[in-house]
Amino acid sequence: LPELPEVETLRGDLAHVYVGRRLLRVVVTGRRTVRRHDPALLGQLEGLVLTSVGRLGKYLLLEWDDGQVLVAHLRMSGQMLSAQPGSAPLPHTHAVFVFSEVGELRFVDPRTFGELFVAERAGDNRVPGRAVKEIAHLGPDALELEERYLASALAGRRAPLKSLLVDQRVLAGIGNIYADEICFDARTRPDRPGGSLSRAQVRRLKTSVGAVLSAAIAGKGSSLRDQQYRDLYGQAGLYQAQHKVYGRSGEPCLRCGRAIERVMFGARSAYMCGACQH
Ligand SMILES: [Zn+2]
Numbered sequence: 001l002p003e004l005p006e007v008e009t010l011r012g013d014l015a016h017v018y019v020g021r022r023l024l025r026v027v028v029t030g031r032r033t034v035r036r037h038d039p040a041l042l043g044q045l046e047g048l049v050l051t052s053v054g055r056l057g058k059y060l061l062l063e064w065d066d067g068q069v070l071v072a073h074l075r076m077s078g079q080m081l082s083a084q085p086g087s088a089p090l091p092h093t094h095a096v097f098v099f100s101e102v103g104e105l106r107f108v109d110p111r112t113f114g115e116l117f118v119a120e121r122a123g124d125n126r127v128p129g130r131a132v133k134e135i136a137h138l139g140p141d142a143l144e145l146e147e148r149y150l151a152s153a154l155a156g157r158r159a160p161l162k163s164l165l166v167d168q169r170v171l172a173g174i175g176n177i178y179a180d181e182i183c184f185d186a187r188t189r190p191d192r193p194g195g196s197l198s199r200a201q202v203r204r205l206k207t208s209v210g211a212v213l214s215a216a217i218a219g220k221g222s223s224l225r226d227q228q229y230r231d232l233y234g235q236a237g238l239y240q241a242q243h244k245v246y247g248r249s250g251e252p253c254l255r256c257g258r259a260i261e262r263v264m265f266g267a268r269s270a271y272m273c274g275a276c277q278h
Pocket of ligand 1: 253254255257274276277
């Protein structure tokens with residue numbers, strides 16, 4: 001499912017096209033897509049101008065000129081696609097936002113796990129999402145990770161490192177794919193207890209989080225065969241061609257040549273190199 005690099009790619013595209021534009025009309029047809037409140041509440045956004053598009057972890061935050069925030073979470077298969085006005089409807093479209101001048105924004109989601117909801121921005125907290133109580137449980141955004149925070153979040157933890165990296169309360173934005181890529185980059189086993197890393201290993205891990213996520217954003221994210229991630233223009237990401245371990249079971253490690261393996265721990269699994277990750 002979409003992780004930080006995919007959502008960040010979409011965030012940049014959304015900001016580029018829709019910021020400064022006025023929302024003329026909203027049509028919600030997916031009752032499950034807007035499930036936290038009455039779908040008619042989205043009608044309150046009509047007539048407002050979009051002032052910014054923020055992101056916290058995997059959540060998008062579309063802010064309007066009256067202080068309301070439209071929160072979008074893609075989960076498994078959600079897509080936000082631009083469309084020319086009057087172009088053919090797409091199957092699985094659950095909400096349509098009609099903007100002045102730039103056409104429509106469609107929320108498309110075959111599996112309907114994704115969601116949209118309107119939140120009130122409370123206070124003047126500058127960090128995107130921090131003023132939205134529905135997502136207050138999230139840890140810091142993975143792109144804003146600080147070494148001291150990572151060290152304290154891992155200290156004393158017996159849970160496998162990967163389980164902690166994908167726990168959104170610990171760190172927001174990382175999922176299955178990038179956790180494996182980050183552990184490979186840091187030469188650290190994903191199944192070792194989080195609290196067992198040395199200070200130097202924590203430092204290297206922190207560097208790898210930034211390096212892997214930045215490279216994936218530059219590659220416009222990853223689109224896998226079984227996953228419907230598309231950018232605003234319906235294009236697949238490119239970064240899947242650069243995955244070093246994820247989905248490469250049996251293929252040679254790009255560092256040492258040994259076969260990449262898929263290890264199981266608890267209910268989880270991870271792709272890794274048994275020779276160069278410790
Ligand atoms: Zn290796």
